[in-house]
Amino acid sequence: MSIPTKITISSLFHRSAAPFFNPTKIPTPPHRLFFSKNITKIISSNQPVLSSPPSSSSLQRVEELPPKLQEIVKLFQAVQEPKAKYEQLLFYGRNLNTLESKYKTTENKVQGCVSQVWVRAYFDEDKNVIFEADSDSMLTKGLAALLVQGLSGRPVEEIVRVSPDFAMLLGLQQSLTPSRNNGFLNMLKLMQKKALQLYVEAKRGASPSSDVSGIGDSTSGDGGVVDSAIGGNLNEDLGHTSVLGSRGRRIEEILNKELRPTAIHVEDISYQHAGHSGVVGSDGETHFNVEVISEEFQGKSLVKRHRMIYSLLQDELQSGLHALSIVAKTPSEAAAQ
Amino acid sequence: MESAVLKLPSSLRTISPKPNLTNRTLRTATFASSASASAPSPLSTDPQLGPGSLGHLTRPDFPILHQEVNGKRLVYLDNAATSQKPAAVVDALRNYYELYNSNVHRGIHYLSAKATDEYELARQKVANFINASGCREIVFTRNATEAINLVAYSWGLSNLKDGDEVILTIAEHHSAIVPWQFVAQKTGAVLKFVNLGEDEVPDVEKLREMITKRAKLVVVHHVSNVLASVLPIDQVVSWAHDVGAKVLVDACQSVPHMVVDVRSLDADFLVASSHKMCGPTGIGFLYGKSELLSSMPPFLGGGEMIADVYLDHSTYAEPPSKFEAGTPAIGEAIGLGTAIDYLSAIGMQKIHEYEVELANYLYDRLSSVPSVRVYGPKPSRSVTRAALCSFNAEDVHPTDIATFLDQQHGVAIRSGHHCAQPLHRYLGVNASARASLHFYNTKEDVDDFISSLSDTINFFASFK
Numbered sequence: 001m002s003i004p005t006k007i008t009i010s011s012l013f014h015r016s017a018a019p020f021f022n023p024t025k026i027p028t029p030p031h032r033l034f035f036s037k038n039i040t041k042i043i044s045s046n047q048p049v050l051s052s053p054p055s056s057s058s059l060q061r062v063e064e065l066p067p068k069l070q071e072i073v074k075l076f077q078a079v080q081e082p083k084a085k086y087e088q089l090l091f092y093g094r095n096l097n098t099l100e101s102k103y104k105t106t107e108n109k110v111q112g113c114v115s116q117v118w119v120r121a122y123f124d125e126d127k128n129v130i131f132e133a134d135s136d137s138m139l140t141k142g143l144a145a146l147l148v149q150g151l152s153g154r155p156v157e158e159i160v161r162v163s164p165d166f167a168m169l170l171g172l173q174q175s176l177t178p179s180r181n182n183g184f185l186n187m188l189k190l191m192q193k194k195a196l197q198l199y200v201e202a203k204r205g206a207s208p209s210s211d212v213s214g215i216g217d218s219t220s221g222d223g224g225v226v227d228s229a230i231g232g233n234l235n236e237d238l239g240h241t242s243v244l245g246s247r248g249r250r251i252e253e254i255l256n257k258e259l260r261p262t263a264i265h266v267e268d269i270s271y272q273h274a275g276h277s278g279v280v281g282s283d284g285e286t287h288f289n290v291e292v293i294s295e296e297f298q299g300k301s302l303v304k305r306h307r308m309i310y311s312l313l314q315d316e317l318q319s320g321l322h323a324l325s326i327v328a329k330t331p332s333e334a335a336a337q
Numbered sequence: 338m339e340s341a342v343l344k345l346p347s348s349l350r351t352i353s354p355k356p357n358l359t360n361r362t363l364r365t366a367t368f369a370s371s372a373s374a375s376a377p378s379p380l381s382t383d384p385q386l387g388p389g390s391l392g393h394l395t396r397p398d399f400p401i402l403h404q405e406v407n408g409k410r411l412v413y414l415d416n417a418a419t420s421q422k423p424a425a426v427v428d429a430l431r432n433y434y435e436l437y438n439s440n441v442h443r444g445i446h447y448l449s450a451k452a453t454d455e456y457e458l459a460r461q462k463v464a465n466f467i468n469a470s471g472c473r474e475i476v477f478t479r480n481a482t483e484a485i486n487l488v489a490y491s492w493g494l495s496n497l498k499d500g501d502e503v504i505l506t507i508a509e510h511h512s513a514i515v516p517w518q519f520v521a522q523k524t525g526a527v528l529k530f531v532n533l534g535e536d537e538v539p540d541v542e543k544l545r546e547m548i549t550k551r552a553k554l555v556v557v558h559h560v561s562n563v564l565a566s567v568l569p570i571d572q573v574v575s576w577a578h579d580v581g582a583k584v585l586v587d588a589c590q591s592v593p594h595m596v597v598d599v600r601s602l603d604a605d606f607l608v609a610s611s612h613k614m615c616g617p618t619g620i621g622f623l624y625g626k627s628e629l630l631s632s633m634p635p636f637l638g639g640g641e642m643i644a645d646v647y648l649d650h651s652t653y654a655e656p657p658s659k660f661e662a663g664t665p666a667i668g669e670a671i672g673l674g675t676a677i678d679y680l681s682a683i684g685m686q687k688i689h690e691y692e693v694e695l696a697n698y699l700y701d702r703l704s705s706v707p708s709v710r711v712y713g714p715k716p717s718r719s720v721t722r723a724a725l726c727s728f729n730a731e732d733v734h735p736t737d738i739a740t741f742l743d744q745q746h747g748v749a750i751r752s753g754h755h756c757a758q759p760l761h762r763y764l765g766v767n768a769s770a771r772a773s774l775h776f777y778n779t780k781e782d783v784d785d786f787i788s789s790l791s792d793t794i795n796f797f798a799s800f801k
Contacts, residue, residue: 082407082744090800114736114753116767136767137734138797139741 069150089142096145099134121194247285261294286322391691392779398423409747417773429675433668459674468598476623476657482512484608484623489516491633499525501553506539511756536714538566552582559591564713565723595689616676620669630656637662696724725773733797735770746789
């Protein structure tokens with residue numbers, strides 16, 4: 001699974017610039033202490049936090065990255081000297097299109113950056129995501145430019161599949177402090193989240209090319225895990241949309257309309273109940289798993305939430321819907337998982 | 338009274354011959370002309386910064402400074418964030434854990450008694466260091482931030498009412514602002530902030546005016562971690578006491594660098610952190626006048642701070658124990674005591690004099706770099722600056738500067754808001770870069786920094 005499911009943004013934010021002191025791991029002369037050790041060593045020992053499957057430490061292969069990003073990675077790998085990498089980075093930054101100040105909003109701001117970074121995303125006619133970005137720091141602008149160039153014009157699925165690991169593939173993090181690196185990772189996450197938001201917006205039938213500032217709950221604080229919820233849905237949706245019959249689609253529509261969820265997943269599990277009494281005589285769509293994440297549940301008990309959903313689906317329940325298995329969470333509860 | 342033998346750190350052997358050296362240096366100072374060709378500095382007399390300076394003499398005591406970062410000699414200029422520790426302090430911590438680690442105050446056995454003695458000795462050392470009336474006026478906390486929270490939750494919540502005023506400056510550290518925001522929300526007290534005056538120092542006249550009868554507390558820094566300015570605490574305290582208000586002094590940037598005498602300042606509360614004064618992290622202290630501490634309700638509840646515990650109520654211990662719930666950072670407190678020994682053996686006055694020279698040298702060289710703007714007052718005969726400079730370079734983001742300085746030159750400075758967002762907002766910037774020195778920095782460190790900075794600014798300028 002290439003979508004990071006367990007990354008908590010907080011670990012990325014609060015990692016201080018000074019790596020932890022770990023003398024036993026460092027086979028260097030005694031007085032060369034932690035800072036002199038290559039930062040990669042320390043980053044790689046932190047890697048479980050960054051990479052998608054927490055246990056494995058294999059990086060996403062270059063070939064799996066979007067094509068333009070692959071080019072960029074190879075370019076940086078070809079440049080050995082740190083100062084030259086900086087020059088390359090700054091060159092990218094200089095060529096980045098300026099972002100209009102009206103887009104420099106809080107929703108577009110990357111959290112956890114020592115400098116100010118803004119990212120904007122919108123769909124083109126083919127539902128590929130176009131990114132724009134800006135920063136007041138030249139190095140960060142360079143990093144933003146890498147991401148914009150590497151990810152713009154690609155479809156949502158490809159963008160969300162990019163693992164943050166690729167920052168290591170750039171070899172730039174040896175030249176960048178961990179806190180800078182965090183900004184980079186957070187930029188990527190924000191871009192992925194915005195791509196997902198565009199997707200969700202489009203699915204709901206809202207204007208596809210509108211900017212999605214303010215959609216969903218998002219402070220990037222819980223962006224990471226909400227991402228995965230949306231991301232999980234995305235993957236499921238991509239697999240399942242063809243599988244939902246008319247009732248399934250109606251359920252989804254009603255819940256979407258009334259609960260305005262940040263994430264919703266409707267799964268037809270009627271097949272599991274085929275043969276039992278409730279199914280006989282129906283059109284087969286009898287049992288569903290429903291998972292809804294919505295602000296509407298805030299302050300309501302579990303029982304109340306379930307009643308809400310049942311009452312919205314009264315008509316279905318009276319016309320053959322036999323059972324619902326409901327998971328109803330607020331966005332902050334989902335993020336706390 | 339002191340049962341434990343006061344072991345002087347071995348590194349102090351290098352310090353003791355110093356008095357002769359200083360005399361020699363001082364005599365030379367009167368003859369030599371300050372010869373700094375590139376930056377004429379009327380305030381800094383080079384000879385005190387030359388070979389044999391305090392910085393050169395003490396550097397060997399700090400093992401961490403002798404390393405390379407990214408292939409370059411480490412130049413550590415982030416002391417306002419945290420200071421480095423002499424070998425003696427590191428040894429003290431190690432000794433504690435190797436020889437006599439044991440829980441304090443409650444044990445009967447030998448190790449516990451020894452640990453308790455050393456821990457309480459450390460408290461006494463802190464009391465002596467700031468000239469408190471007694472060791473019971475020193476409450477150990479995790480750091481200065483926790484100490485301020487202690488005052489806020491304990492004194493603040495039970496003494497402030499709706500309409501009472503707390504006077505602060507906009508240059509305060511977040512730890513001196515946020516806890517008072519909590520208290521204001523809960524009690525209805527009002528926070529009032531003094532702005533900066535013309536020389537980028539908090540407007541002392543305005544501060545005086547704002548200390549009215551409605552003011553119950555004044556919270557001020559002694560030395561600003563961004564502006565490097567020094568406030569006249571003794572005056573502030575007398576104005577506050579005239580109207581019956583208390584004063585909480587944030588001495589984080591002063592205690593490590595100069596003589597601080599709480600009785601001559603007559604401060605009601607004073608806070609500082611060990612890690613900024615060559616001591617370990619994880620320990621700090623609150624100084625509070627005994628009558629104040631005695632009247633304050635507890636902050637954290639638990640063991641140690643109680644007298645008797647029943648199911649439905651408990652009675653509390655006397656200060657300072659009343660405010661020290663749970664097992665304290667014993668080793669760290671002892672480490673702080675050792676740090677104080679180390680500093681005292683050099684002498685805070687000596688440290689201060691050296692740092693003033695270094696501060697002036699840093700300021701002069703930094704402000705001569707084209708396109709650099711340094712915040713805070715200009716040093717003069719009457720205005721002393723702390724040995725730190727927050728600055729911005731035109732068209733180059735401080736983060737870019739700090740990154741490049743680190744990566745290409747091994748120079749460690751800080752970039753950001755330095756926990757002073759209101760101040761930065763007032764100055765109209767998002768962030769600044771900051772180089773901050775301590776007595777183990779040398780003139781060469783400053784020279785290295787300046788030449789690296791020029792290189793950095795040129796690098797980024799070429800990309801514009």
